[in-house]
Amino acid sequence: MRLKTLFLLLTVSSFQFLFAQDFEKDSIFIRQIYDESLVNGESYENLRYLCKAIGHRLSGSEEAEEAVLWGKKVLDKMGLDRVELQAIEVPFWERGDVEKAYIQDIVPVELEISALGGSIGTNGVMGTRVIEVSSLDQLDSIGKDKIEGHFVFYNRPMDPRNISTFKSYGGCVDQRYWGAVKAAEFGAVGVFVRSMTLLENDEHPHTGSMAYKDGVTKIPAVALSTRSANLLHRYLQDQETINLQLELDCKMNPDKSSFNVIGEIKGSAYPDEIMVVGGHLDSWDIGEGAHDDGAGIVHSMEVLRILKALNYQPLHTVRVVLFMNEENGNMGGKSYARIAKRKNENHVLALESDRGGFVPRGFSVAGSEEQLELMRSVDELLKPYDLHFFEKGFGGVDISPLHDSANLVNPQLMMMGLVPDSQRYFDHHHSGTDVFENVNKRELELGCAAMTAAIYLMDNRLLKGN
Amino acid sequence: MRLKTLFLLLTVSSFQFLFAQDFEKDSIFIRQIYDESLVNGESYENLRYLCKAIGHRLSGSEEAEEAVLWGKKVLDKMGLDRVELQAIEVPFWERGDVEKAYIQDIVPVELEISALGGSIGTNGVMGTRVIEVSSLDQLDSIGKDKIEGHFVFYNRPMDPRNISTFKSYGGCVDQRYWGAVKAAEFGAVGVFVRSMTLLENDEHPHTGSMAYKDGVTKIPAVALSTRSANLLHRYLQDQETINLQLELDCKMNPDKSSFNVIGEIKGSAYPDEIMVVGGHLDSWDIGEGAHDDGAGIVHSMEVLRILKALNYQPLHTVRVVLFMNEENGNMGGKSYARIAKRKNENHVLALESDRGGFVPRGFSVAGSEEQLELMRSVDELLKPYDLHFFEKGFGGVDISPLHDSANLVNPQLMMMGLVPDSQRYFDHHHSGTDVFENVNKRELELGCAAMTAAIYLMDNRLLKGN
Numbered sequence: 030m031r032l033k034t035l036f037l038l039l040t041v042s043s044f045q046f047l048f049a050q051d052f053e054k055d056s057i058f059i060r061q062i063y064d065e066s067l068v069n070g071e072s073y074e075n076l077r078y079l080c081k082a083i084g085h086r087l088s089g090s091e092e093a094e095e096a097v098l099w100g101k102k103v104l105d106k107m108g109l110d111r112v113e114l115q116a117i118e119v120p121f122w123e124r125g126d127v128e129k130a131y132i133q134d135i136v137p138v139e140l141e142i143s144a145l146g147g148s149i150g151t152n153g154v155m156g157t158r159v160i161e162v163s164s165l166d167q168l169d170s171i172g173k174d175k176i177e178g179h180f181v182f183y184n185r186p187m188d189p190r191n192i193s194t195f196k197s198y199g200g201c202v203d204q205r206y207w208g209a210v211k212a213a214e215f216g217a218v219g220v221f222v223r224s225m226t227l228l229e230n231d232e233h234p235h236t237g238s239m240a241y242k243d244g245v246t247k248i249p250a251v252a253l254s255t256r257s258a259n260l261l262h263r264y265l266q267d268q269e270t271i272n273l274q275l276e277l278d279c280k281m282n283p284d285k286s287s288f289n290v291i292g293e294i295k296g297s298a299y300p301d302e303i304m305v306v307g308g309h310l311d312s313w314d315i316g317e318g319a320h321d322d323g324a325g326i327v328h329s330m331e332v333l334r335i336l337k338a339l340n341y342q343p344l345h346t347v348r349v350v351l352f353m354n355e356e357n358g359n360m361g362g363k364s365y366a367r368i369a370k371r372k373n374e375n376h377v378l379a380l381e382s383d384r385g386g387f388v389p390r391g392f393s394v395a396g397s398e399e400q401l402e403l404m405r406s407v408d409e410l411l412k413p414y415d416l417h418f419f420e421k422g423f424g425g426v427d428i429s430p431l432h433d434s435a436n437l438v439n440p441q442l443m444m445m446g447l448v449p450d451s452q453r454y455f456d457h458h459h460s461g462t463d464v465f466e467n468v469n470k471r472e473l474e475l476g477c478a479a480m481t482a483a484i485y486l487m488d489n490r491l492l493k494g495n
Numbered sequence: 496m497r498l499k500t501l502f503l504l505l506t507v508s509s510f511q512f513l514f515a516q517d518f519e520k521d522s523i524f525i526r527q528i529y530d531e532s533l534v535n536g537e538s539y540e541n542l543r544y545l546c547k548a549i550g551h552r553l554s555g556s557e558e559a560e561e562a563v564l565w566g567k568k569v570l571d572k573m574g575l576d577r578v579e580l581q582a583i584e585v586p587f588w589e590r591g592d593v594e595k596a597y598i599q600d601i602v603p604v605e606l607e608i609s610a611l612g613g614s615i616g617t618n619g620v621m622g623t624r625v626i627e628v629s630s631l632d633q634l635d636s637i638g639k640d641k642i643e644g645h646f647v648f649y650n651r652p653m654d655p656r657n658i659s660t661f662k663s664y665g666g667c668v669d670q671r672y673w674g675a676v677k678a679a680e681f682g683a684v685g686v687f688v689r690s691m692t693l694l695e696n697d698e699h700p701h702t703g704s705m706a707y708k709d710g711v712t713k714i715p716a717v718a719l720s721t722r723s724a725n726l727l728h729r730y731l732q733d734q735e736t737i738n739l740q741l742e743l744d745c746k747m748n749p750d751k752s753s754f755n756v757i758g759e760i761k762g763s764a765y766p767d768e769i770m771v772v773g774g775h776l777d778s779w780d781i782g783e784g785a786h787d788d789g790a791g792i793v794h795s796m797e798v799l800r801i802l803k804a805l806n807y808q809p810l811h812t813v814r815v816v817l818f819m820n821e822e823n824g825n826m827g828g829k830s831y832a833r834i835a836k837r838k839n840e841n842h843v844l845a846l847e848s849d850r851g852g853f854v855p856r857g858f859s860v861a862g863s864e865e866q867l868e869l870m871r872s873v874d875e876l877l878k879p880y881d882l883h884f885f886e887k888g889f890g891g892v893d894i895s896p897l898h899d900s901a902n903l904v905n906p907q908l909m910m911m912g913l914v915p916d917s918q919r920y921f922d923h924h925h926s927g928t929d930v931f932e933n934v935n936k937r938e939l940e941l942g943c944a945a946m947t948a949a950i951y952l953m954d955n956r957l958l959k960g961n
Contacts, residue, residue, distance in 0.1 A: 067655045189533045189937070192880055227937060388854075388918050390881065414658055415856065415916075417883035450881075450916070452854050452937045471655070471693060471918045 055410055055489070058339070059482045063414060065335045066478035072327040073470045075103060076386070079326065080317035080465035087146075087314040088354040089121025089285040096310050097288045100326070100351045104292035107334055115289040117364040119354040122147055124314055125278035130221070130251065132264055133272040140261065141254035143234035143315060143460075144279045145205060145222070146357045147241070148250045155219060155249070156274040161265050165203055165211045177216030180273055182265075183208050184223045184258055187455065194451040195384070198225055198458075202237070209250040210242045219249045219275055223258040226455045231255045233460040236313050238357050249277050289361045293348035294333060302345045304378040304484055304491075306332045309355035309427050316463035320454065323465075324386025324473060326351055328447065331477035332484055343488045345377060352427040355383065359426055366430035375438055378487050380445045381425025382480060385457075387449035388415070388472040389479040393422025395432070395444040404445070407486045416479055418448050443491070447480055521876055521955070524805070525948045529880060531801045532944035538793040539936045541569060542852070545792065546783035546931035553612075553780040554820040555587025555751040562776050563754045566792070566817045570758035573800055581755040583830040585820040588613055590780055591744035596687070596717065598730055599738040606727065607720035609700035609781060609926075610745045611671060611688070612823045613707070614716045621685060621715070622740040627731050631669055631677045643682030646739055648731075649674050650689045650724055653921065660917040661850070664691055664924075668703070675716040676708045685715045685741055689724040692921045697721045699926040702779050704823050715743050755827045759814035760799060768811045770844040770950055770957075772798045775821035775893050782929035786920065789931075790852030790939060792817055794913065797943035798950055809954045811843060818893040821849065825892055832896035841904055844953050846911045847891025848946060851923075853915035854881070854938040855945040859888025861898070861910040870911070873952045882945055884914050909957070913946055 066072070083099060086092035097114065104112045124144055131137035133156065160176060162168060163185040168176060183204035187197040208220045224235035234252040241247045253261065264271050290310065296302060308325020312318020329349045336347065352361035369376065380392075391411070394401045405419045423429075424444035430436055432444055449472070457463040532538070549565060552558035563580065570578045594610055597603035599622065625646040628634060634642060649670035653663040674686045690701035700718040707713045719727065730737050756776065762768060774791020778784020795815045802813060818827035835842065846858075857877070860867045871885045889895075890910035896902055898910055915938070923929040 063658070064656050190530050192529070192941075194937075388916050415884070418881070450854050452941070453935055456935070469919055469922070471660075475658075475918070 052410065055486065058485060059410055061339055062335055062481045062485065063478040065338050066331065066474045066481070067471070069338065070331065070474045070477060071334060072331045072473050072477045075327040075330065076319065076323050076468060076473065077465055079323045080319045085312050085314050085316060085318050086310065087122070088119040088287060088311045088357060089282070090314065093287060093311055093353065097290055097353070100290040100310055103330060104290065104349070107292065107337055109292045109333060110295045112292045115291055115365065115368065117287055117289060117353060117360050118284045119287045119360045120358045121282040121285045122357060123280055123282060125150065125280060127276050127278045129276045131274045132261065133274060137274070138260070140257040141232055141234050142251040142257070143236040144277050145239040145250040145252055146236055146313060147239050147281065148277065148279055149247050150278045150280055151219070151249050151276050154274055154276045156272055157218060159221065159261070159271055159273045161262065165207060168211055168215050173215045176212070179217055180219045180221060180275070181208070181212040181217045182221045182261060184262055186223060187225060187227050189227055194227060194455050197227065198455060201225055205237050205252065206240055209239055209248050210245050213246045213248045217248060221251055221253050221273070224252045224255050226255060226458065226460070228255055228456055230259060233462055235458055235460040236315060237459045249275060251275065251277065287353045289353055289365055290351040291348060292333060293346055294336060294343055296344050296346040297342045298344040300346050302375050302377045303348050304345045304488060305348045305350055305376055305428065306380045306480060306484060307350035307352055307427055308382045309353070309361065310351040311354050311356055313356055313459050316457070316461045317465055319463050319465045319468050320385035320457055321459065321463055322355065322383045324468060324476065325382035327473070328382040328476050328480050332481045335477065335481045341485065345488050345491070347484060347488070355426050359430070362427040363430045366433065366436040369431065370436040370438060373438055376431055376442050377439060377491055378443045378445065379424060379428040379431050380447070380480060380483060381428045382447040382476065383425045383427065384447065384451065385449050385454045386468045386473040386476055387453060389476045390448045390450055391416045391418030392483060393420055393424065393446045393448050395422065395424040400443045403490060407490070410486065411482060414475070414479065422446065443487070445483065447476060449476060518876070521952065524951060525876055527805055528801055528947045528951065529944040531804050532797065532940045532947070533937070535804065536797065536940045536943060537800060538797045538939050538943045541793040541796065542785065542789050542934060542939065543931055545789045546785045551778050551780050551782060551784050552776065553588070554585040554753060554777045554823060555748070556780065559753060559777055559819065563756055563819070566756040566776055569796060570756065570815070573758065573803055575758045575799060576761040578758045581757055581831065581834065583753055583755060583819060583826050584750045585753045585826045586824045587748040587751045588823060589746055589748060591616065591746060593742050593744045595742045597740045598727065599740060603740070604726070606723040607698055607700050608717040608723070609702040610743050611705040611716040611718055612702055612779060613705050613747065614743065614745055615713045616744045616746055617685070617715050617742050620740055620742045622738055623684060625687065625727070625737055625739045627728065631673060634677055634681050639681045642678070645683055646685045646687060646741070647674070647678040647683045648687045648727060650728055652689060653691060653693050655693055660693060660921050663693065664921060667691055671703050671718065672706055675705055675714050676711050679712045679714045683714060687717055687719050687739070690718045690721050692721060692924065692926070694721060694922055696725060699928055701924055701926040702781060703925045715741060717741070717743065753819045755819055755831050756817040757814060758799060759812055760802060760809055762810050762812040763808045764810040766812050768841050768843045769814050770811045770954060771814045771816055771842060771894065772846045772946060772950060773816035773818055773893055774848045775819070775827065776817040777820050777822055779822055779925050782923070782927050783931055785929050785931045785934050786851035786923055787925065787929055788821065788849045790934060790942065791848035793939070794848040794942050794946050798947045801943065801947045807951065811954050811957070813950060813954070821892050825896070828893040829896045832899065832902040835897065836902040836904060839904055842897055842908050843905060843957055844909045844911065845890060845894035845897050846913070846946060846949060847894045848913040848942065849891045849893065850913065850917065851915050851920045852934045852939040852942055853919060855942045856914050856916055857882045857884030858949060859886055859890065859912040859914050861888065861890040866909045869956060873956070876952065877948060880941070880945065888912065909953070911949065913942060915942055
């Protein structure tokens with residue numbers, strides 16, 4: 030055997046030896062993470078408080094401010110190196126007291142509605158004919174003559190065939206977001222949008238954000254429960270002309286002050302390199318924001334609690350951010366990124382949880398092929414925990430401004446999102462059933478552990494000092 | 496280039512070409528299977544009927560017989576090649592009207608109980624001291640002197656640390672199954688068993704099967720809700736002596752006649768080679784047997800419906816069996832296997848669904864390394880549907896007698912089980928909450944499609960004529 034060959038063989042085996050050692054050490058630590066979450070976890074009781082004692086918490090509301098103080102209090106108790114409230118400005122929309130819609134039949138037939146977030150009110154009762162369409166484009170072929178002065182009813186359902194329900198949501202949500210703008214351009218006076226849910230006959234309307242556009246008349250917009258959407262559709266099949274009545278007194282108020290809540294453990298080796306985990310503290314103003322995004326909040330807080338409980342001293346600084354105002358403005362995410370840029374903070378990783386508290390499947394990586402491969406290189410360590418999904422994909426709304434060219438400090442910043450199973454997400458999303466009782470304790474705790482394991486693994490594998 | 500090399504190259508590329516063609520064909524067909532289940536699926540409405548119109552259906556009950564007739568009716572409508580009722584004998588246990596337990600305090604404190612399936616009654620009210628243990632073995636160290644004449648309370652909880660909740664169940668269920676025999680051997684007069692659930696403070700007792708043993712006195716046995724188990728545990732920490740009262744009038748009746756329900760599509764190429772899919776039609780007598788095993792029943796029926804709907808003519812005979820009496824005797828599974836042996840029926844594959852209607856993760860294969868590899872060889876086709884778990888493991892109780900040496904016709908018989916996510920299974924298992932409302936439509940339909948895809952793929956890949 031030549032010396033060079035011998036040397037090569039020795040090198041390879043030491044590598045393999047070191048790799049095997051690392052694998053075993055990591056494997057043991059990840060097991061401890063899961064044990065801590067499943068045996069001593071605090072995520073479920075934290076979520077109970079957030080949902081049951083505070084409740085829903087739209088930006089600007091009293092509940093949102095309570096949630097800020099609660100978030101700070103929970104982080105304060107963890108013995109972190111730093112806890113901070115980061116002041117921001119948020120929009121403040123209020124639903125008001127009246128929210129009614131009827132089909133004008135011999136006796137009025139009530140429709141289950143929820144004003145879309147940001148909608149203007151009706152200023153009294155509006156009544157006119159309704160025209161059903163299944164897409165924004167369909168308005169072009171119908172034409173202004175027939176639409177002007179009427180309501181538009183967008184009724185394209187979410188496609189049940191996609192395995193990822195987020196894909197079906199993405200294929201439908203243009204109706205909710207742009208529906209009012211497009212209808213107003215054709216002279217419509219208000220819009221009804223079929224709820225973004227895969228439940229085919231659901232009594233709960235699902236609200237959500239919508240846009241207005243400068244120069245286009247603002248018109249009221251509401252979500253219809255799928256049950257009411259089906260009913261209205263049947264009416265429109267039977268009779269050519271159907272009139273609806275609508276009354277809303279929701280309104281947009283002046284902006285208010287609010288906060289992102291920040292806590293961190295300083296890194297021992299790279300204190301200036303930040304790994305951020307987060308979700309959003311605000312929610313829509315119906316239900317309890319349990320999956321969206323109470324789960325992401327308690328997931329993220331639990332990452333730091335578990336690392337502390339296991340006496341893990343991270344190499345990089347691990348920071349949790351409870352972002353405010355994801356639902357209607359993303360002022361928390363935008364402000365956080367702007368301030369980070371101003372301070373020249375070097376973020377190396379941003380991990381968001383905003384897809385519910387369901388059993389985790391894996392992670393999406395919004396970044397380079399190398400970053401995806403880095404995550405995939407640890408899949409054998411995560412496979413025993415039923416994590417199998419490591420694909421390119423969106424990180425999350427709150428963290429995304431960190432990667433905007435205006436804010437980007439470190440081009441190597443790795444963006445990730447927790448990917449829980451998506452099947453039940455849109456059953457509850459933005460509706461009255463997004464409540465604590467619909468979150469399963471073990472599924473939630475497995476999410477916390479998965480997030481913590483990802484942070485631990487990346488803390489040890491990200492290029493040092495980049 | 497030598498001719499031989501050219502030939503070799505051509506062969507390899509034709510192979511690759513054929514493989515790619517197969518992959519594409521299979522990929523398209525599997526997509527059709529999923530579309531059929533998610534868009535036109537009948538599993539959810541079938542389950543609704545089974546749960547809501549019939550309800551729970553313990554072997555020997557009127558509801559079990561209704562379920563048999565319903566199962567036959569649904570299969571009859573499918574236009575299969577053969578539908579048959581297979582006569583069997585089943586045990587017939589009845590819970591009776593009285594089921595009460597109290598802690599004897601200043602005022603009696605009621606405990607939430609459910610007699611274990613097969614338990615004898617108390618023949619009036621029994622009252623005596625209770626002794627808490629956390630394992631069967633602990634009785635050995637306590638000794639007969641202290642146990643004789645008393646109740647034993649088995650209180651070891653399911654371990655929350657396992658990712659598969661079935662593993663935690665397996666680590667606990669000895670208390671429920673063997674607890675009465677062991678306690679009776681030490682002279683105890685009755686047993687209380689902590690419910691087999693991971694819910695830590697659940698009001699619902701979870702029943703299940705238990706054993707008696709020839710030569711050992713039969714004593715009454717009940718499940719305690721975990722909430723009541725916790726309460727009793729706290730009492731026993733405060734006071735050394737706690738007396739309980741128990742009254743049950745459950746009883747075992749003579750065996751009754753019942754049926755397995757069988758339907759099949761004849762194979763075009765190998766009609767004498769049978770691929771069987773099944774679940775069990777019976778359930779415990781509380782709740783509605785929605786996950787256990789209504790889901791498995793509608794999963795299995797849907798396999799044949801989907802294949803028919805897509806005009807797929809299987810090479811092998813595809814047979815669905817709705818087994819009776821899995822819960823307390825497995826007489827359906829045993830009888831089916833015995834009759835199959837007598838007829839010398841050649842089963843090439845048996846696939847069971849009896850782990851709930853939750854989102855599917857993959858399949859367990861109880862068989863050879865080659866059979867596991869065969870399933871793994873199609874993982875790229877199933878990965879787009881979030882199926883990732885292909886491991887050695889149990890097939891199912893109903894199909895297992897097919898593989899008993901006494902019944903085995905074909906040593907190559909491949910045994911498989913659908914593996915849904917297990918996190919929520921023991922929240923509902925054998926309790927009052929195993930009802931239709933706790934089954935999610937999409938999760939159920941994805942299970943149907945996964946089962947159908949597995950049958951389709953194996954129909955095309957199992958060695959022909961083995």
